[in-house]
Amino acid sequence: MNYYLRKMESKDIDGVWFLIELLKTEGADISFTELNDKKEVMNFVDNASQLTYVAVSHEEPFEILCVVRGRRETTKEKSHAAFLTAATHPIARGIGLAAELTNFALEQMKTEGVNIARIYVYSDNKASLNAVKKLGFVHGGTVLRHHKDEVTGEYVDDLIFHKIL
Incomplete structure (x- = not known):
């Protein structure tokens, strides 16, 4: 699969929104699926508090294969953390693309003054837990019984990881 990595641009809004809608149909439980419309995606472009990066396919149709966003406050006291x-995208899973784009994004964020990254992962999301650990993030805390899974009836913890850049 041929792709390239870069900061998100306005021409990516439709592709990112398409990916978000696809994730919603899959029932993905991530913050991207909490977005209500394409206008919210427009806020990712050229926004110092929404450092967003994409992996884009080289082949037509040019698809957004992966998105990594670092949300941060832009106050002097908190702009160092994201x-x-x-x-x-389902067609790009299992090839290490999310890890590659995350490493790229972290390097870019570092040049923007970010020196610590945090990730929250639900305890039942094994794929994300494995990816976060491979990226060198360290477990920093747990929100016990964050929510109850409606399907299994089991409680799910919210695990907090961090990485110093």
């Missing part, structure tokens, strides 16, 4: 969210 909370990461990643989403990968």
Whole structure:
């Protein structure tokens, strides 16, 4: 699969929104699926508090294969930290693309003054837990019984990881 990595641009809004809608149909439980319309995606472009990066296919149709966003406050006291969210298109899963784009994004964020990244992962999301650990993030805390899974009836913890850049 041929792709390239870069900061998100306005021409990516439709592709990112398409990926978000696809994730919603899959029932993905990530922050991207909480977005209500394409206008919210427009806020990711050229926004110092929404550092967003994409992996784009080289082949037509040019698809957004993966998105990584680092949300941060832009105050002097808090602009050093970003909370990461990643989403990968089903056709690009299992090839390490999310890890590659995350590493790229972290390097870019570092140049923007971010020196610590945090990720929240639900305890039942094994794929994301494995990816976060491979990326060198360290477990920093747990929100016990964050929510109850309606299907299994089991409680799910929210695990907090961090990485110093």
